[in-house]
Amino acid sequence: MRDKAYKVLAKQLDISNKKAKELIDRGLVYIGNRKVKIARAEIDTKTKFRVSQIPKLKVIFEDENILAIDKPAFLTSEEIEKDSGYKLLHRLDKETSGVLLLVKNEEFREKAIDEFKKGEVYKEYIAWVEGILAEELTIDLPILTIKKNNRAKSKISYSKGKEALTKITPLEIISKYTKIKAVIKTGRTHQIRVHLSRVDHPIVGDALYGGKEWNRIMLHAKKIKLLDYSFEANEPNEFIKFI
Incomplete structure (x- = not known):
């Protein structure tokens, strides 16, 4: 049957x-x-x-202005916002883990948003990508995001895209995969995913942008520095024990 x-x-x-x-x-x-x-x-x-089970949420830091969460994969940013009662300062994709920030008051929120707009926020990610990437790489390609039916997909567009800059540093090579650090100056939707796909190193598990099927998209928001704050989320076990 x-x-x-x-x-x-x-x-x-x-x-x-x-x-x-x-x-x-x-x-x-x-x-x-x-x-x-x-x-x-x-x-x-x-x-x-x-x-599979979703790991429990971990609070990295909390004060009168901000709540920093270590978001597990498979939990949406919007669900965390709803459960916490605070506003999201930014978003992570459902399968992306790592540092997620929520704000507790409007005055701090406006200051933080201004920092994002000026490109003054340091955002560092870790990812496992396909292929061997042996040298540092700067990807400066404009991104256009198209949203349809509550879903977003981005692509490189020289005529309509917005500025997007990603700096890639290789950290480790295992078999035909490379662990990389990605630092983004801008914050376009799916920026790291699109940029890495364009240079023929899609993120493992990122089927939307040409990556190999995996348990999850192997992208982790490791560190954020904002105003006088600095937050870091340890890499999940699947990143440390890759393959």
């Missing part, structure tokens, strides 16, 4: 269909080592699933 994947999962875990669909949509459900991508796909009712 066959049935929709989310219904089979719901029966096996004894949870609601809604909860089962949510787990699949988040990217947490696997059949063997293959991620289940379509919740409504027809599968054998005897299929056995493996469900």
